[in-house]
Amino acid sequence: MKTKTIVRPSELRTYAYCPRLYFFETHIALKRGFREKLRLALGRVSHIVIEFIARIRGYNVEEPMEADLGKVLLKGRPDYYKVIHGRAIVFEIKTSRGPSKGIWLGDALQAIAYATILLKRGAREAVIALDYRGSRRILRVSGDHVAMLFKTIDEVRLVKEWGVIPFPDRGLYKCLRCRYAGICYAIDRDVPEGLEEPGSWVKGSKVITG
Numbered sequence: 001m002k003t004k005t006i007v008r009p010s011e012l013r014t015y016a017y018c019p020r021l022y023f024f025e026t027h028i029a030l031k032r033g034f035r036e037k038l039r040l041a042l043g044r045v046s047h048i049v050i051e052f053i054a055r056i057r058g059y060n061v062e063e064p065m066e067a068d069l070g071k072v073l074l075k076g077r078p079d080y081y082k083v084i085h086g087r088a089i090v091f092e093i094k095t096s097r098g099p100s101k102g103i104w105l106g107d108a109l110q111a112i113a114y115a116t117i118l119l120k121r122g123a124r125e126a127v128i129a130l131d132y133r134g135s136r137r138i139l140r141v142s143g144d145h146v147a148m149l150f151k152t153i154d155e156v157r158l159v160k161e162w163g164v165i166p167f168p169d170r171g172l173y174k175c176l177r178c179r180y181a182g183i184c185y186a187i188d189r190d191v192p193e194g195l196e197e198p199g200s201w202v203k204g205s206k207v208i209t210g
């Protein structure tokens with residue numbers, strides 16, 4: 001019997017940031033540089049402080065959860081959440097700043113994934129809250145958001161299971177500091193012009209506003 005593909009909400013976030021980067025992280029996974037390791041460690045410290053306060057306030061903190069979506073097992077641990085009278089609220093902490101309005105696509109997909117697991121576990125409605133540096137953004141999860149989540153999961157499966165190389169969502173700053181830039185640009189020398197690659201839709205959907 002074929003085992004299910006495990007998809008983690010954090011993978012959806014990387015895919016939304018750059019689908020091609022997700023391919024490299026999945027199939028090559030070069031070691032992280034010192035600056036990246038330091039940034040992750042600092043982020044972890046601020047997570048610990050906020051999660052400690054959330055625990056005191058009665059939230060479920062970093063609790064493992066999963067949902068069977070047929071060929072996929074969606075599995076992860078939200079920063080913290082609560083379900084009150086059938087209404088789920090999922091919080092994700094980010095050390096970066098949010099967009100001027102709304103929620104970054106990747107952050108929204110990550111939190112919508114947790115919200116969808118809670119909806120499958122019986123919650124009647126769900127809200128996500130992104131705690132960016134200096135601001136909190138809240139979004140009620142709709143059917144369109146869940147459809148976007150499933151579309152992303154389908155594409156992630158193509159990359160993870162079948163090794164399909166997806167769209168490179170280029171940006172000057174992120175490509176300059178990307179440890180896969182050399183191979184990424186080399187691949188594109190052989191890609192025919194006008195080819196429709198999975199993930200190209202993320203370019204025009206960087207922010208979710210509702």
Ligand code: SF4
Nearest residue numbers: 018021168175178184
């Ligand atoms: S070089 Fe740019 S487009 Fe290529 S994987 Fe890295 S971030 Fe994505």
